[in-house]
Amino acid sequence: MSDMIETLRNDENLTPKQIEILKAAIELISEKGYYNTSTSEIAKRAGVAEGTIFRHYSTKKDLLVAIVTPVISDFSAPFFAKQFVDQVFRETYANFRDLLYAFIKNRFEFAQSNVPLIKILLQELAFHPEIQAAYKEQFTDKVYPAINQAIDFYKQKGELRDLPNETIIRTMVPTILGFMMTRFILKPDQTWDDEAEIKQTIDVIMGGVGKT
Amino acid sequence: MSDMIETLRNDENLTPKQIEILKAAIELISEKGYYNTSTSEIAKRAGVAEGTIFRHYSTKKDLLVAIVTPVISDFSAPFFAKQFVDQVFRETYANFRDLLYAFIKNRFEFAQSNVPLIKILLQELAFHPEIQAAYKEQFTDKVYPAINQAIDFYKQKGELRDLPNETIIRTMVPTILGFMMTRFILKPDQTWDDEAEIKQTIDVIMGGVGKT
Amino acid sequence: MSDMIETLRNDENLTPKQIEILKAAIELISEKGYYNTSTSEIAKRAGVAEGTIFRHYSTKKDLLVAIVTPVISDFSAPFFAKQFVDQVFRETYANFRDLLYAFIKNRFEFAQSNVPLIKILLQELAFHPEIQAAYKEQFTDKVYPAINQAIDFYKQKGELRDLPNETIIRTMVPTILGFMMTRFILKPDQTWDDEAEIKQTIDVIMGGVGKT
Amino acid sequence: MSDMIETLRNDENLTPKQIEILKAAIELISEKGYYNTSTSEIAKRAGVAEGTIFRHYSTKKDLLVAIVTPVISDFSAPFFAKQFVDQVFRETYANFRDLLYAFIKNRFEFAQSNVPLIKILLQELAFHPEIQAAYKEQFTDKVYPAINQAIDFYKQKGELRDLPNETIIRTMVPTILGFMMTRFILKPDQTWDDEAEIKQTIDVIMGGVGKT
DNA sequence: GATGAATGAGACTTCATTCAT
DNA sequence: TATGAATGAAGTCTCATTCAT
Structure with missing residues (x-):
């Protein structure tokens, strides 16, 4: 650690x-x-x-915030820096599946090396306005617009069904988070075939929002 | 309330x-x-x-447990009573989609009238072994076997892909819970088209685990 | 006590x-x-x-305030109740000397039985806005107007020199307080001829503000 | 400062x-x-x-003492140096009034340029034996004898009433201190006619202890 | 001499729990 | 059964003082 x-x-x-x-x-x-x-x-x-x-x-709470806020920004930072979205998406990832794979893989590894911090974040988010503020800022300002842009891009390429972006996001996020929480927090000790699980997670998402 | x-x-x-x-x-x-x-x-x-x-x-914790354990059993009770699974499933629901719809609808309504209790359950589950015990008992003894049986049943009927039951469950549960948490806890004040969302949730699940 | x-x-x-x-x-x-x-x-x-x-x-400070505020009101209360000033002054006290004597005697006795409280009041007044507030209210609202009225009354009767009331008060108050502080706080253990001291205090005041 | x-x-x-x-x-x-x-x-x-x-x-208290003790000696020093009393009094000041005026004026100016220090002295005197010791030494050893001597001198000259020296001092000191505290600490922001106030202070004292 | 990170005793305060009424 | 005053252990936080650099 x-x-x-x-x-x-x-x-x-x-x-x-x-x-x-x-x-x-x-x-x-x-x-x-x-x-x-x-x-x-x-x-x-x-x-x-x-x-x-x-x-x-x-303050004791200051300590908590000092622990938790970096995780929030680090969790979203690398993949959602504006220039990354703008320039790299369209060049790097031939299709949405590939993007999804890269993203999940990358965040999976981040989560893997930050389990305790993420646990704390999830547990305390509900009760500390200071943490909520950091979280909201990060998500409304950076993550959400970036995802939106990506979705629009792959919609235009005809890879995603014509659902509202909101709906697509609400399909993706809990599926990915659900997988990771089960993997690292609920049942971390079970033996896992991570590659297979990631593929299954992608299948679920694509089944829900991808064009056949 | x-x-x-x-x-x-x-x-x-x-x-x-x-x-x-x-x-x-x-x-x-x-x-x-x-x-x-x-x-x-x-x-x-x-x-x-x-x-x-x-x-x-x-004890103060006794009070918490008294609040929370009923929700745990009530959440699973109606649908997973053994006789229910045994007898009703095969007669009532023509296909997995219908079962899923009935289940989500029913649990949706339960969640709707128990938001505060569910909030407490989710928040405190992490820290109180007493609650975890009640939760585990309920799920390993009742819910899990019931789901397993249902999955086997619809697998035999050829409606579900030949994935390990574990995988199917890990696809279904976070998808459903993720929807409900977003709906009732994270964004309860947004206006929702619940029917549409339930259908989308089902689509996602079927896309992930259903046979085409 | x-x-x-x-x-x-x-x-x-x-x-x-x-x-x-x-x-x-x-x-x-x-x-x-x-x-x-x-x-x-x-x-x-x-x-x-x-x-x-x-x-x-x-709060610890609440305790302090609870101790000190009653002294503030009780110190001024009996002599400065409005009706007292209005009705009793002119009937009871033939001249300013008599009033002064009655007043000093009365407050002397009060001080005598409240030494510890008055000590606290004097010591802490400087640092606690809550106490200052109580003090100001009591003095600007009750004591000061009453004294003013009494001074005007005895000025009209020709017993006081034609000094500004402010000046008269600034002569009386420190003289009386100075006596009491010396008597009860600075040198409480010395043997005192209280009657003689009170008379001397009155002489000083009358020498300063009385008409010859 | x-x-x-x-x-x-x-x-x-x-x-x-x-x-x-x-x-x-x-x-x-x-x-x-x-x-x-x-x-x-x-x-x-x-x-x-x-x-x-x-x-x-x-020690923190050492710092306090280092701040406060000089004020104590400086406050009394110039006027009460033994040789000053012995030689200068009888030559310089024709009468007690003049001495009083010179003294008050001089100490008034000292107080004026040392308000914060005097504030600290008054506030902390009550609680720190170290300060009390310095104070007592200064007053019993220097100030008190000097005043006594001066009083005797002007008594012999027939300018002061035949009161015990103690009483005369207890009339003078609070009157002078009371004036200065009101002037510099309680109401420093009010506009003051200092000369007039000093004269009034002297009048009060002389009214109390002077021979008519 | 000067620094400032580290210390640890002790301050105020909270709160689940008890028990006499 | 219900009450609520009283408890005291434990918690967070402050601050004068020390000491290695």
């Missing part, structure tokens, strides 16, 4: 103690939830004094 | 105070979450003394 | 524990100041659990 | 950082009180590291 943090924050300057705090907090909160994890526990596991936590994050 | 509780508990003997407590608890916990709702708040909204809550539910 | 509290609050309904809390808080805060007195200390001295304090006063 | 500090400490060797620390501490403590001012705040406003404060003042 230290990989994860290094990955996520290699641009910020985190002191070693700060990294320990984040690691401990992620572990504990992801296991037991935000409200069942006390700052003293986090401090103990991180090997720092409790006061040290508050030197870096002035 | 009092309807809901009366419906859910018409077999148990609940005193009026107990009903007020449950109603208050459901409202508050569903709005703000279990850990952000204090027993004193529940007591105040229910119009009872704080001690009264503990006369009926010896 | 229990006298004091009974006196001050005999109209409110205070539980025994609440009285213990107030007594302990008054003692400790008056000795060591608000910021040097912890709620746990107060609880210990009062013989209650720390939580009990917060059942009655939702 | 930097004037003030330079004035007060031109004999000590203060580094620039130390001066910044003192200035910041005086400003903040005088505004918000000792307990509401944290060392980190002082450090920030002074533009130094928190540790630097503790290099110069080993």
Whole structure:
């Protein structure tokens, strides 16, 4: 998991103690939830004094937000940067299936190395307006327009049925998320044939929104 | 919402105070979450003394469990009672599409009148082993075998592709749940054409697991 | 000191524990100041659990305000009730000297039985806007107008020099307060001839503002 | 205010950082009180590291004492140096009125340029034995004997009534302090005719203790 | 001398739970 | 059965002080 943090924050300057705090907090909160994890526990596991936590994050909730918001932006960032959508889509992916495959594969790998963070995000999103705000900003500003554009593009190419974009999205998103949640959170210990599952997920989506 | 509780508990003997407590608890916990709702708040909204809550539910968590476990059984109960599966399936539903429609419609209505309870269930499932136990029992013992049987039945009738049952279920469940969660929890205020959405949901599923 | 509290609050309904809390808080805060007195200390001295304090006063500062505001109103109340000023002044006190004597005597006795409370008031007034508000209300609304009226009355009777009322007040108030503070707070343990001191205080005031 | 500090400490060797620390501490403590001012705040406003404060003042209270004790001695110093009393009094001031005027005028100006320091002194005197010690030493050793001597001198000259010195002092001190506190602390923003007020203050005192 | 990250004791406050009435 | 005052353990957070750099 230290990989994860290094990955996520290699641009910020985190002191070693700060990294320990984040690691401990992620572990504990992801296991037991935000409200069942006390700052003293986090401090103990991180090997720092409790006061040290508050030197870096002035509030317990600040710590949570500091943990969770990067996941939100990192989850959507790579695939939905504007120029990516504009330029790369049409050149790179011959058809919607290919795009879908690349996308799911890529996000699958991201999810795989960020399970605890994603768990925390899903669990706490419901109760913390601060997290909701970060989430909404990311999705309404970046993800949603990008998906829309992609859908329009492949509709024009005749690969998608003439359903409202909303409907197409509402078909895709829960299918993909449902797969990933089952895979990584609900039944992470089961043995999985990931390639086959990804293909099946794509089949489901294409069956629902693709042109025969 | 009092309807809901009366419906859910018409077999148990609940005193009026107990009903007020449950109603208050459901409202508050569903709005703000279990850990952000204090027993004193529940007591105040229910119009009872704080001690009264503990006369009926010896623990705050007991109260939560008392709220949540009925939803779990009620959610699966009607459709998955063993005799229902055995006898009714083959007689009633000409094909898998019809079964799916009836099932989704029926559970849709149930969800509609139990939004707060379902919200609580989803939010707290992650943190309370007691709830997980109830959930697992219900699903492994009742729902899963029933679905399995139904799938086998319609596979034999040649309506479903020859995928592992597991895969078929993992296609169906997130698709249906994803629809309902979007419909009732994420965007309850949007105007919805429910019939159309249900059909689209069925299309997606059939596209993924049905034989062409 | 229990006298004091009974006196001050005999109209409110205070539980025994609440009285213990107030007594302990008054003692400790008056000795060591608000910021040097912890709620746990107060609880210990009062013989209650720390939580009990917060059942009655939702904040440490609330407790302080509850202690201090009654002194503010009680200090000015009896002598400055409007009807008192209107009717009693001119009938009861032949001259300003007599009024002054009655007033100082009366407030002297009040101060005597409320030393700890007055200490707290003086010490904390500077830092707590809540207390300042109560103080301002009491003085601008009640005390100040009453004094003004009395001064005008005795000016007309030719007993006071023709100074601005402001000046007269600024002569009287610090002289009286200075006496009482020296008497009760700075040197309470010295032996005092109170009657003589009161007369001297009156002489000073009359020397400054009275007509020869 | 930097004037003030330079004035007060031109004999000590203060580094620039130390001066910044003192200035910041005086400003903040005088505004918000000792307990509401944290060392980190002082450090920030002074533009130094928190540790630097503790290099110069080993304790937060040491810093307070370092701020407050000079005011105590400076307030009394010039007028009450022994030789001053002995030699200058009888030569310089024809009568008590003149002495009083010179004294009040002089201390008035001192107070005027030291408002924040005096505020701190008054506020914290009650709670810090260290400050009380400095105060007592100054007054019992220097101020009190000097005043006594002066009073005796002017009593012999027949200008003061034959009251106990104690009584005369207790008339003078609160009257003068009361005026200055009203002038500089309670209502500093009101427009004041200082000369007139000083004269009135003297009138009050003379009315109380002077021979007619 | 100066820094500022780290400390840890202790402050205030919350709240599920108990129990005498 | 119902009450609600009382409890006390545990939580979050503050801050004067230390110390390695």
